[in-house]
Amino acid sequence: MNEKFSLYTQKVSNYWKERTTKQKGLLMSSVLLVVAIIILISFLGTRTNFVPLYSNLTLAETGQIKETLDARAIASTISDNGSTILVPAELVDSLKVELAAEGLPNSGTIDYSFFQDQMGFGMTDNEFSVMERASMQTELGKLIKNINGVNNANVMITLPEESVWLNATEDQNASTAAVVLDLAPGYQLEQNQVKALYHLVSKSVPNLPIENIVISDQMFNDYVYGDNANANSSLTVFEQQRAIQTEIERDLTRNLQQMLGTMVGQDSVLVSVTTDIDFTQENRTESLVEPVDPENIEGVAVSIERIEETYSGEGMAEGGVDGTGEGIVNYPGTVGQGPTDWERSEERINNEVNRINRDIVESPYKIRDLGIQVMVEPPEGLDALPQERMEDIQQILGTIVRTSISDVYAEELTEDMINEKIFVSSQPFAGKVEVEQQPLAVVPMWLYIVGGALVVVILILLFMLLRKKKRSAEEDEVAVSKERGFMIPDLPDEDTSEAAAKRKQLEKLAKDKPDEFSKLLRTWLSED
Numbered sequence: 001m002n003e004k005f006s007l008y009t010q011k012v013s014n015y016w017k018e019r020t021t022k023q024k025g026l027l028m029s030s031v032l033l034v035v036a037i038i039i040l041i042s043f044l045g046t047r048t049n050f051v052p053l054y055s056n057l058t059l060a061e062t063g064q065i066k067e068t069l070d071a072r073a074i075a076s077t078i079s080d081n082g083s084t085i086l087v088p089a090e091l092v093d094s095l096k097v098e099l100a101a102e103g104l105p106n107s108g109t110i111d112y113s114f115f116q117d118q119m120g121f122g123m124t125d126n127e128f129s130v131m132e133r134a135s136m137q138t139e140l141g142k143l144i145k146n147i148n149g150v151n152n153a154n155v156m157i158t159l160p161e162e163s164v165w166l167n168a169t170e171d172q173n174a175s176t177a178a179v180v181l182d183l184a185p186g187y188q189l190e191q192n193q194v195k196a197l198y199h200l201v202s203k204s205v206p207n208l209p210i211e212n213i214v215i216s217d218q219m220f221n222d223y224v225y226g227d228n229a230n231a232n233s234s235l236t237v238f239e240q241q242r243a244i245q246t247e248i249e250r251d252l253t254r255n256l257q258q259m260l261g262t263m264v265g266q267d268s269v270l271v272s273v274t275t276d277i278d279f280t281q282e283n284r285t286e287s288l289v290e291p292v293d294p295e296n297i298e299g300v301a302v303s304i305e306r307i308e309e310t311y312s313g314e315g316m317a318e319g320g321v322d323g324t325g326e327g328i329v330n331y332p333g334t335v336g337q338g339p340t341d342w343e344r345s346e347e348r349i350n351n352e353v354n355r356i357n358r359d360i361v362e363s364p365y366k367i368r369d370l371g372i373q374v375m376v377e378p379p380e381g382l383d384a385l386p387q388e389r390m391e392d393i394q395q396i397l398g399t400i401v402r403t404s405i406s407d408v409y410a411e412e413l414t415e416d417m418i419n420e421k422i423f424v425s426s427q428p429f430a431g432k433v434e435v436e437q438q439p440l441a442v443v444p445m446w447l448y449i450v451g452g453a454l455v456v457v458i459l460i461l462l463f464m465l466l467r468k469k470k471r472s473a474e475e476d477e478v479a480v481s482k483e484r485g486f487m488i489p490d491l492p493d494e495d496t497s498e499a500a501a502k503r504k505q506l507e508k509l510a511k512d513k514p515d516e517f518s519k520l521l522r523t524w525l526s527e528d
Helices: 002-018 021-046 059-071 089-101 113-118 125-145 191-204 226-230 233-264 387-404 415-420 445-484 498-512 514-527
Strands: 050-055 077-079 084-088 150-158 176-183 213-217 269-278 283-290 300-313 340-352 354-361 366-376 422-426
Touching: 050 059, 050 089, 059 084, 059 089, 084 089, 089 125, 089 191, 125 150, 125 176, 125 191, 176 191, 191 213, 233 269, 233 366, 233 387, 366 387, 387 415, 387 422, 415 422, 498 514
Parallel strands: 176 213, 366 422
Antiparallel strands: 050 084, 077 084, 150 176, 269 366, 283 354, 300 340
């Protein structure tokens, strides 16, 4: 290892000693330049470019936003005496949307100072207002596009004109904004996203209250802020119910079409499904008492108390003093009784029963009725399908009707009622459009042969052209040599004699040390 290191060190040292002063300077300059470029790239690559996120903020709002950014571990700086907060340039758009969803800031406006760079000398107030409004609209459109599911956004802002009259109302000095969203197919904005949009637009334009903002999508569906979202609830409910019914009918039709098409052919069957859906949603509370033993309708005895009393005796003999008072004449004192027997029996049983409390929320929709109409085209040569095949289709459709209708309504269905909901017809399709299959275009064999021949001819011409060009270049070199009066001699064969070794040493000396080689030549010439 040490020998190799010494060898490499010796080679480097020799190489450095053999260089001229000019070559050494160029080499050192190149190394320093490469080092400086690496340092510059590293500095620029790790440097964070801070741009304004919000401006014209109060100190309380700046502190609130600063605290939120610090909690998310996002670097930020404060300038303009605490009224402007700056964040990395790549996070500006996303932070504006996220903070707007949280209702931050409570006041202040988003910075649009960049459009001042476009101002020219002599710009009028109207031109400045147009540029300011266009900048707001463009920047707002870019911010809204960052929301998930929004492909594009068009923003139209109307700014109020300053009035010179003192009786100008607040409504006359308020701005208005309209936003049209291009949403992704099948995407629906959540309510929190709608609120974020309203906050973003309201805080981006001066003096723009939320009630002066209108947001809709490309299908002209309005998105209303807050509790006013139920303003058009009746139409929304109808659309939802209609969409559910259409989806159910479409699924049943597609499944039946696929199943029956496998039996008789996809082009030989037509299916139509109609439904009657009950969208009544019921919320009820049930308090039920049921016996523990349903067969005997008895509960569980918790406590039993039985009381039995009996008495037997001779009774009481006659006696006593007869009645002698006023109004009482000859009343005996005591009437005699014979033997007496007495018996009393009592039983008290406390039974416990099942007490059930239920809070039931019924399904939002139930299939109340279902109708299926099927038309089948018979095979060629027959006027109708065989009766066995018709019965099979009837039985399949009956099973689908029985299982699709909700249990509440299916309990009362009989076999005849189910068959009344099914109609199967077998007849030729008179209106069926016959599509002629276009024959596939086949490239003839002669076209391949002609193409191959053309390729071979082109290759031969290219080869002949290159060969002719090379021959012409050789002839030009010979002609130039003749004009100079001598022929270029061939290079001598490699020689290993002493003279050849001296010649190589001289060539190396002339290449590495041209000054010493020139001195040596002058010495030889002076000696001659």
